[in-house]
Amino acid sequence: MSNKFFFVTICYNNLAGLQRTVESLLKQSYCDWECVIIDGASKDGTPAYLTQLADEQSNIRVVSEPDRGIYDAMNKGLERMSSCDYFCFLNSGDSLYSPETLQELDSNINGLGGDKPAIVYGHACEEFADNEVVKPANNTISLEKGMFCNHQSMFFHHRYASLRYDLEYKLSADYDYIVRAVKMLKTPADLRLLDMVISRFDMAGVSNSRRMSGIKEDFRLRVKNELCSTQSSALYAARSVCLMNLKRFSYPLYLLMRSKTTLNNQVI
Template structure:
C-alpha cells in the first residue's frame, strides 16, 4: 500500500533537511514524497533540488501559492498513494518506523484514518519536549468538547479527500480544524488512535505565535464549529483550555 507524504515549504532552509531526512529514512518501502514549495529563496531551493536528484520517490514542485493550505491541496492533488499524510517543513517524524506502524494499523483495524500523539519541541534543542499532545480513542461527543486529533499525526485514505474535499482556503489558520470536523462527524467513517508519538513539531507555528493569531484562530474555530454544526463558543473555550494540560512543568 503506497503512502503519499506531503511537505509544504517556503524559505525553510534551517529545518527542511531534518524534515526530509525523517521521511526519506523511513523503514516502510513504498513512500511517495511530495514536496510543494511556494517559491522559496535560492538556499532552500538548492537543498530541495539536490535532495530530489538523489531520491527518485520525491516529486518536487515550486511556484507561488496562496499559503500552506493551498500548498497542501496541491500536494493532495498530486498524490497517488492509498494513504495520505503530512510532515510540515518545521516538523519531523518521531522515528524511522512511524510509517510502517501506521500502515500496519490501517491493515489490522481496517479503518479510514489513523492518528497518534505529538511532541512540541524546542526550536534548537529538539530533544526538549515543551508540550506533549497525547490523544485518545475517538467518540463523537469529544468534538463538542473541543477535541481534535493533532493534525500532523492524522493519516487518511486518499479516498476521503476525493469524497469530502480539500482544505477550505477561506480559513487562514483553522482550515485543518474545519476539515477534521467535516470528516470526523461522518458516521460511516472509522478512525484508530495509535498511542505513539508520530511527529515532533518545533514550537512557533502560525496559529500560536502571537495574540493576534490566537484571536484569529479562535474566530476561525468558531466559524468551523458553526459550519459543521458542532458546538458553540463553549466548544472553542474548551478547545483552548484543554491545551494547558499538555505543557510540561
C-alpha cells in the same frame, strides 16, 4: 499486505525545517512511501535544494511556485498525490517520530483486520525550544471541542483524495478539514486510534504563534458546521483562551489538565 504511504509537505523560506522533515522520511526503515513538496517560491535557497533532492530521490517530487498561503499549498499537494493507501500532511519543520514509525504504523494497520479504516491516528511529540512533551491523542471524539489529535499524526485513506481545504480559513482549515472528513465516515470503526507516537510537531508553527486568531476562526467554524450553538461555541472559545494562557504561564499544569488515558490505560 503492506501499505503505501504518501506525504504532502509544504514550505516557505524554511530550508532548515524542510531538511529536517525530509531527513525523517529518508531515515525510515520502511521504504514504501512517496512525498510531494510544495514550496511557495522561497528565497532562502530552498528551490535549489529541492532541485537536487528531486534528482537524487525518485520517490520525492517537488513544486516551487507562488501560492495563496498554507492551505492553498496543501490543496496543490493533494492534486498531485499519486496512488497510495494512506496520506498525511507533514509540513516543513515537522517530522516522523522515529526511523521505525512507518514500519510500526504499517504493522498496526494490518493488525486491525477487516477493511482498512478511513482514518487512523496516534499521539504526537510537541517540541519546544528547550524540551519535548508527548501529547496523547483523544480516544473520545468531540468535534465541537476541537481537533482530537495533531494533524501530523493523522493518516487518511486514499478515498479522501478529493477532499480539499477551505481557503476561507487562514489558520483553522485543518480543523475544518478533519470535521468534514469525520462527517464522511460510514461507521465508527472507520476511525481508529493507534497507541503509538507518530509525529514530532514544531510548536513554533504559524497556528501556535497566532493562536488567538485561530480561536476566533474555530468559533465561526463550529457554528458554520453546526457542531454546536453560538453560545456553546463561545464557551469553547473561552476554554481555549484559558488553556492558551495556562500553557504560557504554567506548562506542567497545562499538561495535567490536558492529560488523557491511552488504550492501555496509561497516562503519557
